[in-house]
Amino acid sequence: MLLCALAVLAARPTDARDEDGDSGPALGAQVARLYEEAGKATQQYEEGRREAEAQRSKALEYEKRLDRQRQKIDAMHEDLGRIARAQYRSGGGLPLTAQMILAEDHDELMRGQRALSRADLAVNNAIGKSLRAEARLAADEAKAQAAWQALEERNAGLAELKKKIEGKLEAARSRLEGQADASVAAGSCPGAVRLDQPGGRSSRSWVAPVETYELSASFGSGGSRWATRHTGQDFAVPVGTPVRSVGAGRVVKVSCGGAFGIQVVVQHAGGYYTQYAHLAAVAVDQGDRVRPGQWVGQSGSTGNSTGPHLHFEVRVTPEMGSGLDPLPWLSQRGVPL
Structure with a gap:
């Protein structure tokens, strides 16, 4: 909707003339209108840029969190490897029945087996949770990246429309300046340009003579x-x-x-x-x-x-x-x- 609205503004004719074909007061009014439209286009573009930067920052943050999550999973896999190696060194490679026959203390063997099983289960559960968290982070990162790309595409369109409006404004300004110089040289003041005044009355008794300067x-x-x-x-x-x-x-x-x-x-x-x-x-x-x-x-x-x-x-x-x-x-x- 925003792009369509700005496209309508950019498509307005630049050679505004009154009924007599004289580009006098109409030109001044056109410059004022284009000035306002260029300001709005710039504001929309800058807002879009800030929004895109926010989405880009969010995507980068998800990417950093993904890297940390993957490092955590790698560390858990290493822990699981250490448990497996400990089982092998303590006879975990033999069937449990053989270990019980060879063991001097059956109770101690069973306690060790239960401890290893609990450690093994805990690491496996933690890895499962981490993998699910990784999947969620990957989905969030993809969404943030997609939103950023969509905003970049929209901003490219806004930039082009902004450029068109500013080009028309520059051309109209040049003609207005030439017209003003001709009036001064002839000693004949141009008629008043009845501009569309800004909406609403100022709540202040005094203001600066120009808004931006x-x-x-x-x-x-x-x-x-x-x-x-x-x-x-x-x-x-x-x-x-x-x-x-x-x-x-x-x-x-x-x-x-x-x-x-x-x-x-x-x-x-x-x-x-x-x-x-x-x-x-x-x-x-x-x-x-x-x-x-x-x-x-x-x-x-x-x-x-x-x-x-x-x-x-x-x-x-x-x-x-x-x-x-x-x-x-x-x-x-x-x-x-």
Whole structure:
């Protein structure tokens, strides 16, 4: 069922267009959808890998237990051999009647015979139990090996579907990036991409601007790319990554062009503003109310940017020049980065 579901996702057309044949807002929505599907495929694949490793470990453990059981059986066979050799040395090779005629102490002979018989029976019983245990272990090992092989086959299919989805996502990201660069060059912002928002409302008042990221250029860092110092915190993410409003507020600016490329600015309670820059697409319009975690756009590399990332700022005015360090500001609101 899982493979069939992912196959349907992978088979979706990549050239999504609206009724006018323009791949504008539809392309951004497609990238967001593929981004989510690629994440789900990766999660399913990783879960399958962990499950396969667990089955493989179980099979190896059964194999070790089998080796120990076989060593135990070999030792019992050796014990049985010693009993047989002891019987031979004490006259066990003669018929019992002959031994009784030749023996000086008949009672001692009978006691010895009974002891040898009991030892012989005990070893034989132990060997029988061990052989049955060996058979059970062998069956368990075979089951674990079969389960591991089945999981490996399923994971091979998952890996192939994951690769297909990621290939489609990469192609769509490239087209989205080209479309965003063209919009910025023309000074004409693309319309809002009304993305399917993540299910359920966040129970938190504040969240990180992107869900998965690597921190790159930090607030106040120097470099040739900035006139003075870096005015925000950069999050290294692929093109098309959903960008979230860190808290509840109102969109006061949506613009494109200049150093920030396509950007969104949100006003929050308490006189604070957050900026989301270098976007490839926006998902809100000026004047919209947003909630914590709501997608306001998709990351890109527009404007003065050397690669895909989100430039995030916290300000006390809508315009640049009043920035605060975003890391302690978010940390004070329960969002450590």
